[in-house]
Amino acid sequence: MRRRGDLFQGKYPGVANDTRAYSGVMRSLIGRLIALLVLFLALTGCSGHYPADPHGTLEHVTDGELRVGVSHSPPETDLGPNPPTGTEVDLVRQYAETVSAHVTWTPGGEGDLVKQLKNGHLDLVIGGLTKDSPWDTEVGITRGYAESTDEFGDTRKHVMAVRNGENAFLMDLEAFLADHGGRS
Structure with a gap:
């Protein structure tokens, strides 16, 4: 039976052998994905016509x-x-x-x-x-x-x-x- 701390044992050299390393990697990955999503939404949201006339x-x-x-x-x-x-x-x-x-x-x-x-x-x-x-x-x-x-x-x-x-x-x-x- 594998212990929680053995998650990366032998698979990823240089990565600490505990769940803190795993959660740090996930946090970094999630942070980057959120940043990309925010950037994408900002760029697509600015593609409309400005200045605008709500009543035309x-x-x-x-x-x-x-x-x-x-x-x-x-x-x-x-x-x-x-x-x-x-x-x-x-x-x-x-x-x-x-x-x-x-x-x-x-x-x-x-x-x-x-x-x-x-x-x-x-x-x-x-x-x-x-x-x-x-x-x-x-x-x-x-x-x-x-x-x-x-x-x-x-x-x-x-x-x-x-x-x-x-x-x-x-x-x-x-x-x-x-x-x-x-x-x-």
Whole structure:
């Protein structure tokens, strides 16, 4: 009858003749297998598209419709009797051309437009929003793409609002604004 300590007796030269050596070898082997498994999962998990749009905004607007909420804030946006005008309106029209989108304008107040944006009824909100917008915890805000000076001499950094989590759309819009934004 073989004793526990004789497990490797004569079969593996240089290996200690007890179960501690066996458990050490197994621990090392299991550790390496776990490390390989973690590496495999990390690499395959990163193969998806990043940045992502959970609601598919960029895909929806490309060759489709860009639904824009616009509040009255001259000279960035002016809601006269005709379609909206202003510097931000012009930027949105130019951006829409780059993604082959038709723009649909929805006029309203900031609060109502942000609610529609959060609920997925709009893709973008413009209207003189600034970097210190009270909506930045509720929606995604672009980086400041233009600056202007208000009536008090303070510098305002202009932004646009997108639905939270729509990072591919946000990054595409920000890349456009970096090239085409400017001083309002």
